[in-house]
Amino acid sequence: MNGMSNLSLSLRAESDAEVLESGIVESKAKSEISEIVKNVFERRLLNASVFANKEIISQHYIPEKLPFREKQIDEISSDLSPSIKGTKPNNIFLYGKTGTGKTATVKHVLEQLTEFVSKQSLPVFSAYINCRNHPSKYKVLLKVAKSFYPSKDFLGYSVSFIYEKILDFCEANSAHLILVLDEIDKVKDLDELVYSLTRGNDELGKGSITLIGISNNLMFKEKLDPRTKSSLCEKELVFSPYNANELKEILVERCEKAFKPKAVSDSSISLVAALAAQESGDARTAVMLMQRAGEIADSEKAVLVVEQHVEKAKASVEEEIILSMVSTLPGQQQLVLYSISAMTIQHKGSRRITGEIEEGTLFSGEIFETYCEMAKHLGRRTITSRWYRQYINELEMYGLILITASGKGIRGQTRLIKLGFDAERIKSALEKELFK
Ligand SMILES: Nc1ncnc2c1ncn2[C@@H]1O[C@H](COP(=O)(O)OP(=O)(O)OP(=O)(O)O)[C@@H](O)[C@H]1O
Ligand SMILES: [Mg+2]
The missing domain is CATH 1.10.8.60 (Helicase, Ruva Protein; domain 3)
Structure with missing residues (x-):
């Protein structure tokens, strides 16, 4: 018997002893209950x-308490506090790796804000939108409008009609709206969405619209149109890993x-x-x-x-x-990752000049070639090598791959890529997505 099973047995025995007395009574009662139920x-x-x-x-x-996020809770609530004094807060952009408490923190602050403004009867309203489920300007605006007019159904109405309805709500109630756009990088036409919502503030006589954008894609900000970036990132807050x-x-x-x-x-x-x-x-x-x-x-x-x-x-x-x-990666990026997993399974380790093969490590260039072949084979368009490099950087950020610079013995500046998880598992997960 190995050490682990011993440990588990002794732990079971110890705890069993603790519950023994009540256990006997309980099991008797249980058998009686199971007769009835x-x-x-x-x-x-x-x-x-x-x-x-x-x-x-x-x-x-x-959870009610979010340890190690006191600073962020403090900053966000301080940033939003102009709304309770009747003025427009700055837009905020929050970013940090997955699971660092961004969503939990913002929802916590919104709950506190809602509790406060409803007690004080202040015209501050908030809406939380997960853009993964509402990935376009139209869908986001539809969701926003629905949360302020709960009894109305705007489905089928034009985007400009819905937009006007949101502005009407602000005017009619002198309302300050706080719109949380979580996973904001998933919005296809984000530049237009941010432009419309920020321009709304110029059209409004009363009330205002403030955006809180959240993303775990650390490179997303760099990809934004400069105008969108400066509107959205008036204030920035980073969530670091625990x-x-x-x-x-x-x-x-x-x-x-x-x-x-x-x-x-x-x-x-x-x-x-x-x-x-x-x-x-x-x-x-x-x-x-x-x-x-x-x-x-x-x-x-x-x-x-x-x-x-x-x-x-x-x-x-x-x-x-x-x-x-x-499942949330764009199709082309899924195909890049699929190429890496398929090549890893075929043991196409990169060959150093010395002849030595590093298991599971691939040259960035050969992955791109395989990806292009696969895309052609599947009748799909191919991305440029610049986009490919961007996708590879993002895959590393998500922890799906590891990138190292070419080591001794490899000519020129090339990148070596290795999967972060088991190749078979990634490949079969991707097959469900790519070939469904
Ligand atoms: N400081 C904390 N204290 C208690 N639980 C936390 C804390 N931070 C995160 N969590 C918990 O961890 C989980 C993930 O947190 P959350 O959803 O906020 O992450 P996220 O940063 O929004 O991640 P993603 O970028 O993937 O959306 C949740 O169950 C959340 O309650
Ligand atoms: Mg989140």
Whole structure:
């Protein structure tokens, strides 16, 4: 028997001893209940679980307290405070890697703002739009209009009509609108959207429109039209990744409410924090890992979440994260990544002049060639080499690939590229997207 199973057995035994007394009574009661409750789902609900309130450890839950984001909460609320004094706040652009708490922080500030202005009956209104689900100017404006006229349906109306309705709302209520455009990089015609909404302020006699743009694409700002950039980024705020200690504190806070007392071992929390910090300091990965580890513990009928459950959770969470990341990439970028994974599987390691092959490492140039061949084969247009380099930089930023400069023995300045995840997994995730 290996060390891990020993550890898990002893942990199970120790915890079992703690619950033994109440356990006997409980199991008697349970068998009586299951006699009465015949429905399988009802019975499932009655089953013991390590969770006290699973919702709290779900990635969609916004906790009341957001440790290590006090500075950002302070800055955003201070930036928005002109609205409660009746003047227009500056537009704000928030960026930072995935899982650094951007959405949670902004939603938290909006909740506080809404609570305050409704108590004081101030004409400040906010709308949160996730542009991943509303990726065009029309769709964003439609969603904004719907949130201020909840009983009206604007579907089918022209973009200018909807836009005018939003301005009417401002005029009629002397309203200051705070529009949060989360994942703003997903809007196809963003320049037009930002232009219209900022120009709206010049047309308004009363009230105002303020934008809060959020993105995890660190290169997105550089790609913006200079006019859009200067409108949107009047104020900027960066969210940096969490380190392992910070992630641990975040997890402890959430686990306290999400799990039953003494249902999570300290070492499992440390392991989750270390794994998530290693990946990219992403609190979402940490929360997802912890939730999945709890589910695995439940499925094994364990009373304590231990490191082994975290290890098992890692593989399944990784898969989920890859799938969700890959599915939001533009089609051409998916094809570039597909070429990398297909080439990695074919063991096309790059050959140094010395003849040595570095496993899984590819030349940037040969990937571009393979990509062009594949695109032609599939009857799709191809991107220019400049766009290709941009896509490669973004893939690195998402952690999907690693880039190194050519090492000793390779002529000229070329980049070596290696996949950040298992090639088979990425390839099969992409196949679902590209060939659906
Ligand atoms: N400081 C924190 N304290 C507690 N939980 C946090 C904290 N920061 C992030 N989280 C949690 O981590 C998860 C991801 O956070 P969030 O959705 O805000 O990330 P994000 O920066 O918007 O990521 P993305 O760029 O991928 O949208 C959520 O479950 C959130 O509640
Ligand atoms: Mg977000």
